[in-house]
Amino acid sequence: MDQTRLRELEDQCIQECAPPCAAHCPVHVDVRALTSAVAGGDFQSAFKTLSKTIPFPEIIARTCDQPCQAACYRKTVGGDIQVAALELTSIQHSDHLIAKPMLLPRRDARVLIIGGGLSGLTAAFELVKKGYQVALYERENRLGGRLWNYPEDQLHGDVIQREIERIVDLGVKVHTNTEVTPLLVTTLQFDACYLGTGNSASNPFNLLTNPDHTLQVNMDTFQTSQANVFAGGSLLHTPSTIFSVSDGRRAAISIDRFLQNVSLTASRVNEGAYDTRLITNISKVEKVETIPLFKAGYSAKDAIEEAKRCLQCDCMECVKVCEYLKHYGSYPRKYVREIYNNLSIIMRTRTSNKMINSCTQCGLCAEVCPSDLNMGEVTHEVRQTMVKTNKMPPSAHDFALRDMAFSNDPRVALTLVPGEGSTCDALFFPGCQLTASNPEYIPQLYQSLASALPNLGVMLRCCGAPADWSGEENLFTQTMQEFKTQWLALGKPKLVLACTSCLRMFSTALPEMETISAWQVFEEHNLFPTGRQYTRPLAIHDPCTSRHVEAWQDAVRSGLDAMGIVHHELEMSRDLTECCGYGGVAWLAHPELVHDILNRRASEDNADYLTYCVMCRDLLAGKGKSTLHLLDLVYGKDLDQLARRKGPDYSQRHENRLRAKQKMIKLIAERDQPMTESYESYMLLLTPELRATLEDRLILIEDVQKVIEHAETTGESFKNQQTGHTLAFYKPNLITYWVEYSHEGDTWKVHNAYSHRMELEGGA
Amino acid sequence: MSNPSLESLKGQWTCGKCGSLLEVASVNVSYLGSGYPVDLLVCKNCKRPLVPAELALGKMLEVEKLMEDK
Numbered sequence: 001m002d003q004t005r006l007r008e009l010e011d012q013c014i015q016e017c018a019p020p021c022a023a024h025c026p027v028h029v030d031v032r033a034l035t036s037a038v039a040g041g042d043f044q045s046a047f048k049t050l051s052k053t054i055p056f057p058e059i060i061a062r063t064c065d066q067p068c069q070a071a072c073y074r075k076t077v078g079g080d081i082q083v084a085a086l087e088l089t090s091i092q093h094s095d096h097l098i099a100k101p102m103l104l105p106r107r108d109a110r111v112l113i114i115g116g117g118l119s120g121l122t123a124a125f126e127l128v129k130k131g132y133q134v135a136l137y138e139r140e141n142r143l144g145g146r147l148w149n150y151p152e153d154q155l156h157g158d159v160i161q162r163e164i165e166r167i168v169d170l171g172v173k174v175h176t177n178t179e180v181t182p183l184l185v186t187t188l189q190f191d192a193c194y195l196g197t198g199n200s201a202s203n204p205f206n207l208l209t210n211p212d213h214t215l216q217v218n219m220d221t222f223q224t225s226q227a228n229v230f231a232g233g234s235l236l237h238t239p240s241t242i243f244s245v246s247d248g249r250r251a252a253i254s255i256d257r258f259l260q261n262v263s264l265t266a267s268r269v270n271e272g273a274y275d276t277r278l279i280t281n282i283s284k285v286e287k288v289e290t291i292p293l294f295k296a297g298y299s300a301k302d303a304i305e306e307a308k309r310c311l312q313c314d315c316m317e318c319v320k321v322c323e324y325l326k327h328y329g330s331y332p333r334k335y336v337r338e339i340y341n342n343l344s345i346i347m348r349t350r351t352s353n354k355m356i357n358s359c360t361q362c363g364l365c366a367e368v369c370p371s372d373l374n375m376g377e378v379t380h381e382v383r384q385t386m387v388k389t390n391k392m393p394p395s396a397h398d399f400a401l402r403d404m405a406f407s408n409d410p411r412v413a414l415t416l417v418p419g420e421g422s423t424c425d426a427l428f429f430p431g432c433q434l435t436a437s438n439p440e441y442i443p444q445l446y447q448s449l450a451s452a453l454p455n456l457g458v459m460l461r462c463c464g465a466p467a468d469w470s471g472e473e474n475l476f477t478q479t480m481q482e483f484k485t486q487w488l489a490l491g492k493p494k495l496v497l498a499c500t501s502c503l504r505m506f507s508t509a510l511p512e513m514e515t516i517s518a519w520q521v522f523e524e525h526n527l528f529p530t531g532r533q534y535t536r537p538l539a540i541h542d543p544c545t546s547r548h549v550e551a552w553q554d555a556v557r558s559g560l561d562a563m564g565i566v567h568h569e570l571e572m573s574r575d576l577t578e579c580c581g582y583g584g585v586a587w588l589a590h591p592e593l594v595h596d597i598l599n600r601r602a603s604e605d606n607a608d609y610l611t612y613c614v615m616c617r618d619l620l621a622g623k624g625k626s627t628l629h630l631l632d633l634v635y636g637k638d639l640d641q642l643a644r645r646k647g648p649d650y651s652q653r654h655e656n657r658l659r660a661k662q663k664m665i666k667l668i669a670e671r672d673q674p675m676t677e678s679y680e681s682y683m684l685l686l687t688p689e690l691r692a693t694l695e696d697r698l699i700l701i702e703d704v705q706k707v708i709e710h711a712e713t714t715g716e717s718f719k720n721q722q723t724g725h726t727l728a729f730y731k732p733n734l735i736t737y738w739v740e741y742s743h744e745g746d747t748w749k750v751h752n753a754y755s756h757r758m759e760l761e762g763g764a
Numbered sequence: 765m766s767n768p769s770l771e772s773l774k775g776q777w778t779c780g781k782c783g784s785l786l787e788v789a790s791v792n793v794s795y796l797g798s799g800y801p802v803d804l805l806v807c808k809n810c811k812r813p814l815v816p817a818e819l820a821l822g823k824m825l826e827v828e829k830l831m832e833d834k
Contacts, residue, residue: 349833393832394796697821717780718807718814726780727814738815756820757828761792762806762813 001382006340012373013333014277019313020071021083023276026246029053031068031083031310038086038307043300046090051098054245055125056118056163058096059147061087062155063241067273073280073311079290081310082298089303098166104131109259112190113137113172114180114204117145118241119233120196121164122248123255124172130256134172135190139179143168145198146239153295180204192255195224195231196248198239205229220271221264222251230254246272279370280313318365318375321572323597324586325365325375328355332365332373339382343391350391356382357396357589360597361469362544362579364572376584383471394734395757397470399698400585406654407432407462408479411675414661415486416668417457418450423491424457428518431499432462434631436653437614439660441631443667448634449496449518452525457490458664459483460657463502464509469585480509487513496521498631500545500552500613501583519555519612519630523562532563532633535640539570539605541620541627543613544579556612556630563633570605578604582615598623608643618647649691651701679705682712686750699737699753706730707739708748725751729764736764770803770816777814779807786814793824796831 001009017023021031030049037046051057064084072080111127113120116138128134142148144160168174178184185204193205195215203209208216208225215224215231222230232247234240250271257264291298291306298306318332319325328335335355342352361376386392406412417424428449430442442460450456464479487493487510494514497503506513522528540560546552553574560567572578578601581587581594602609602625609627611617620627626643628636636642648656658675665673682705686694694704711717711728718727729738736759740752770788777786786805791813793802805814815824 349830351833353833393829395828395832711780715781716810716812718777718786718812719780720776721778722776727777728780729815736815738817738820740817752817754817754820756815756824758793758795758824760804760813760815762811764813764815 001336001340001343001378001385006336009336009373009378010333012369012371013315013331013336014279014371015315015331015333017278017315018270018276019278019280020073020276021068021081021313023270023278024067024071024273026067026243026273027053027249029068029083031081032312034083034090035081035086035307035310036312038090038303039310041300041304043090043093043303044095046086047094047096050087050090051096055122055167056245057087057098058091058159059118059155059163060084060241060245061091062159063147063150065240065242067242071275073282073285073313074309077282077285078288078309082290082293082306085293085298086303086307089298089300092297093300093303101129101170103129103170106133107131107259108133109191110135110189111255111259112180112188112193113196114193114202115145115196115198115200115233116140116143116174116176117196117198117233117244118147119244119248119251120145120194121167122245123194123196123232123252124248125167125170126249126252127255128167128170128172130252132256132259135175135188136168136172137175137178137180139177139200141177143174143176146234147241182206192228192258193230194248194251194255195229195235196233196244198234200235207231220268221254222247223254223258223264228258230258277371278313279315279317280311281315281317282311285311315370317368317370318373321368321576321578322365322375323600324359324593327358327593327596332369332375332378335375336378339378343382343385353386353393353396354589356386357393358586358593359584360544360579360581360586361584363547364544364576364578367547367576379584380469380471383469384473385471387471387473392471396589397466397472397585398734400466400588401470401472401475403650403653404432404462404464404466404479407435407460407657408482411677412654412657412661413459413461414664415457415459415461415490416664417490418455418668421455422489424493425455425491426453426496427457427459427487427490427493428496429459429461429463429498429502431497431502431614432460432657433653434498434614435460435660436656437618437647438629438631439656439663441635442660443663444635445498445518445631446664446667448527449521452521452527453496456496457493458668459486460661460664463499463505465501465505466585468505468508469583476505476509480505484510498612500543500549503549503552504545517552517555519559520551522634523555523558526562528559528562529634530562530564532565534565534608534628534633536626537607538565538567538610538628539607540567540573541570541580541601541609541611541616542574542577543611543616544577544583545613547575547577550574552612559630560610560633565610565633567610568607570609572604580613580616580619582619587619594619595623598625614647622646649695650698651691651695654700654702677702679709682708683747684708684750685744685747690750690752694753697754699755703732703737703755704739704750704753706732707737707753708741711739731764736760738764770805773805773814773816777805779810779812781812782807782809784809789813795828796834798831 034046034049069080110133113136182204222232230251232251233244291302359379363376366374467476498518581597587594612630617627617629628643632642707730710730727740737755789806790801791804
């Protein structure tokens with residue numbers, strides 16, 4: 001990820017875009033902060049927010065035409081927020097004191113302001129603050145121009161005078177009763193001029209005009225046909241106090257740039273009113289009507305109620321649906337920056353490694369993101385970079401990768417075709433986890449499929465998903481290559497799959513290969529049994545890798561219909577489905593987070609769940625959610641028990657794969673295949689509690705057996721004088737395993753087992 | 765890397781290979797290219813160190829994680 005990519009990703013997240021109210025306000029009053037303060041009864045802060053942006057807070061509060069309301073998301077759910085009324089209440093219920101602004105050091109350049117209306121006064125205010133010498137000419141006998149046209153009960157003269165005086169007192173030289181004629185202009189000395197003369201039609205500089213006699217003015221810079229003369233206010237548009245303030249301020253920016261001889265146009269995006277990219281989802285917002293507003297304005301209590309109606313617009317669509325994005329307390333724009341920084345760290349601790357490795361890469365964020373930002377793709381790409389640059393913590397994915405290596409070891413993997421030939425027309429690829437969870441289903445499923453698909457081969461191995469999820473690009477390519485070599489040798493058979501993660505991997509790496517799901521074969525050939533019954537309500541949990549795989553999603557639903565199973569949809573289903581936490585190897589990086597992910601998914605519906613990914617099933621059932629695999633309905637007997645069963649532990653999963661292999665050899669080649677390793681002869685005795693502890697420590701039964709075999713054959717061990725226990729270690733590869741055991745009869749009683757990765761002088 | 769339980773283990777363990785009582789000695793432990801000395805029970809003859817469970821599951825794991833994020 002380089003700086004450009006970071007910027008692209010940051011820009012894709014719209015969370016920090018301004019809410020529509022502030023974007024449509026031409027001076028960008030932070031309406032969201034203002035309503036938030038009022039809602040909390042903090043009128044003082046609300047007033048501060050207002051006066052920070054507007055030099056005439058009370059004039060604006062009493063006269064603003066509220067362009068903010070046009071785009072208010074509250075509009076359709078009870079009515080737009082009464083922002084001006086809330087501003088006025090903030091003034092009335094605070095000290096409404098405005099501190100004198102800091103003036104920059106004096107600059108000699110002189111600025112002439114013609115017209116003492118709101119735009120001219122704003123320009124004068126902004127330029128005096130910047131240290132310029134400002135002279136303001138007004139043809140009437142008082143400043144304020146059009147403001148005096150408002151009825152007194154709306155805008156009292158005292159308010160006009162008070163707020164204008166504060167500006168003038170900063171050091172503006174005011175000349176009232178002075179009309180600036182072409183003749184007078186020739187006698188005045190100035191470096192730049194702002195023309196805010198309203199509709200008076202005076203044109204002392206003889207500037208170019210449009211056919212309708214209005215001045216020719218650049219609407220981005222407010223520059224006229226004479227380079228040092230700028231114009232704005234109601235000579236440009238229908239009278240609006242807030243747009244006059246905006247024009248005066250923006251023209252002052254141009255005048256300052258002109259006088260400093262820098263670009264008038266550079267970096268001036270979103271200066272006036274604009275359309276924001278922020279999108280707020282209001283589909284779940286309850287309607288709340290506007291608090292009625294009377295002429296006298298809101299009481300403090302009513303203002304608070306009205307302000308509470310503000311939706312505090314933001315996006316957060318992805319964070320709302322993703323436990324992972326929620327867990328880290330922020331949102332993608334911040335996360336991509338954090339990830340980028342983490343990659344850039346050279347000497348210090350890289351604190352975001354765990355965060356990067358905890359994403360399930362399920363892609364739900366992209367589904368709900370208004371601009372399709374996919375954090376799964378980001379973390380995937382970043383993991384690949386970490387692996388390439390040797391910055392991936394060695395323990396991060398090691399266990400999953402070793403599990404994959406086990407599945408693809410010649411001892412465990414199997415490729416077999418029926419009959420005498422060496423090729424097949426279709427190849428059943430159940431996937432390593434279905435094989436590990438339910439080895440008994442593999443021959444059954446093969447037989448069902450073979451009844452419809454002649455010359456059906458079988459391949460037991462892992463598709464390579466753990467390598468892909470871990471960012472191990474080379475290992476993934478190599479795993480795919482090994483598969484492809486065999487697939488070519490088998491005569492490019494059509495692949496019959498039972499796992500959507502396998503499908504995802506194959507369609508990414510070998511798009512030329514034809515695939516079909518076992519469920520589609522069942523559907524096409526009427527293989528689903530009929531008249532099945534499940535006594536409780538059943539909701540479909542689509543696996544996350546089935547997102548956008550409509551053919552699989554549909555086949556499962558018609559399969560349920562064919563079997564007579566009543567089912568319903570979860571709120572988040574099909575393309576909006578949620579990951580169970582197994583995806584992206586998140587379960588290894590952050591088990592506590594996966595616990596939350598599972599709880600969220602499990603509590604979405606009171607019904608039992610039906611899924612067609614065995615890891616989803618095992619993880620959900622492991623958290624106490626009764627969940628069936630589609631195959632349970634096809635082949636299972638006691639469905640209640642099947643829905644509640646816990647999945648096998650890691651050691652059992654290894655054994656199951658071996659057992660499935662034996663069964664398939666027996667079924668297709670009609671021979672027995674003894675598969676025992678020498679260490680398997682060490683019969684272990686351990687309590688269920690210890691077995692669960694070893695599961696948490698990611699230590700397999702075979703690891704324990706290897707340690708004992710090593711100790712017993714080499715004598716390399718320690719003896720405890722008090723307990724008589726033996727303690728021994730063995731380091732088959734990177735991890736050192738320790739086992740404390742005693743020999744009891746024919747068995748080896750295990751008292752404890754643990755491991756470490758640190759290496760010790762002396763071999764451990 | 766401190767090892768408070770070392771004293772309590774002393775005198776309990778003998779080497780399965782040569783039978784001698786384990787003694788406290790400084791052993792170098794290393795991970796990902798960095799190393800530290802740590803006091804452990806060691807067989808002086810066979811040079812094999814004993815890593816107690818508390819150390820492997822406690823301090824060692826902590827340091828491993830720390831070094832992996834460096």
